[in-house]
């Protein structure tokens with residue numbers, strides 16, 4: 001499932017796999033916007049950096065995002081203000097606007113062709129329900145106090161037939177994959193060590209070692225820019241993982257519409273983009289807890305919503321992506337349990353900008369030592385009251401799945417009953433297996449046990465992935481790791497007579 005951005009942009013020249021032992025100043029694990037920007041800022045200050053990417057640069061969540069850059073946050077500044085204070089919200093917005101400016105500056109200085117453009121950001125609703133209108137009013141108030149200068153649009157001049165919308169100017173949009181690919185290309189040209197197809201399976205902080213199957217990096221500092229920190233990390237217990245979907249199609253009549261559009265009543269995010277010279281409409285939404293797709297049909301529902309807004313019949317692109325949101329609404333950026341290991345995670349659906357803020361913060365911390373400006377975001381913060389709801393909720397999910405997994409009866413459907421394209425947990429010869437039938441009729445059988453913390457994965461028919469409800473690891477239908485804190489694939493089990 002490639003996103004509209006990945007389809008249109010020429011990938012960077014393939015980078016080699018890490019082989020043998022390589023010594024650098026800073027080892028960066030993960031080649032999305034966070035890892036690549038951190039690498040760029042450190043390399044520009046003369047540091048020897050290496051970036052290890054398990055797959056291809058930019059192909060993670062960065063290349064599957066919507067490419068919107070804004071000062072507010074997805075959950076709303078009013079929600080953040082309830083957890084923190086107006087003063088903290090002001091700091092958050094200032095940091096995020098600095099992140100947007102930094103992307104603009106880097107794209108311009110490096111001449112990255114990523115269609116960076118300043119646009120307005122509309123947050124509105126179609127219906128006129130009292131609940132959603134009052135949330136918009138609170139958002140207007142919080143955005144005004146934080147210096148985002150919102151203005152109201154009433155029915156008639158608000159876009160997409162919104163009944164009411166607030167508009168914030170000088171926000172931005174970008175092609176996120178083109179930006180990441182451009183950063184990787186400039187890093188390569190500058191002599192940074194870039195490795196693809198190099199999954200890290202262990203980090204030995206005491207020796208400054210980062211290990212892959214074929215090699216290792218030896219470094220003074222290690223940055224885990226892997227979206228969720230690989231392996232076990234306490235912050236995982238504070239984060240909720242959600243999956244969301246995106247679709248795109250050539251826009252009817254090439255009609256351009258400018259800006260970021262969030263519809264609060266349907267949870268849709270709508271934008272346009274020009275890819276391969278053709279104007280495309282993009283719709284993103286249908287969020288659900290990872291590993292809990294409910295009755296599914298998320299893509300079908302997203303399609304019909306998008307058809308209603310754009311009048312498009314056929315969609316040329318469909319994809320899914322994941323987000324990790326912290327219980328207290330702020331990301332975790334800074335030093336982890338070891339002095340020489342840094343993490344950046346918990347961005348929610350706002351991580352192009354947060355990832356860039358993280359790169360700025362981490363590069364300064366590595367070069368200058370701890371910087372007070374970013375104390376608010378440090379991973380070691382303890383906010384039991386603000387996080388209470390999230391803690392209880394998230395730990396309940398984990399307990400529910402771990403206990404439930406032991407007691408749950410397996411779907412006894414015979415292997416032959418699994419339709420092409422479908423996946424199910426079934427029992428064969430006394431073994432519980434996660435089985436997927438490919439479109440060509442062959443089957444792939446896997447252990448359903450997530451290698452991260454041993455929860456059982458669940459099939460997601462929309463994304464065709466096996467997803468872990470406990471900490472958000474996601475695996476392709478053939479068991480290869482796609483996302484999340486696991487660092488191994490699901491184990492493949494040989495099944496005889498699988499037709």
Ligand SMILES: Cc1cc2nc3c(=O)[nH]c(=O)nc-3n(C[C@H](O)[C@H](O)[C@H](O)COP(=O)(O)OP(=O)(O)OC[C@H]3O[C@@H](n4cnc5c(N)ncnc54)[C@H](O)[C@@H]3O)c2cc1C
Nearest residue numbers: 030032033034054060061062065066067068200350351352
């Ligand atoms: C549907 C959707 C739309 C979104 N739209 C927006 C948006 O418009 N604006 C916005 O600001 N944010 C958006 N986000 C959030 C945003 O996509 C992410 O927060 C952001 O891309 C995170 O960047 P990253 O570099 O930290 O992670 P990623 O881009 O996921 O990069 C992490 C990289 O680490 C690699 N990796 C993982 N484990 C290992 C390992 N063991 N060894 C080596 N490499 C490893 C992965 O392969 C991956 O390439 C959206 C999220 C979703 C779900």
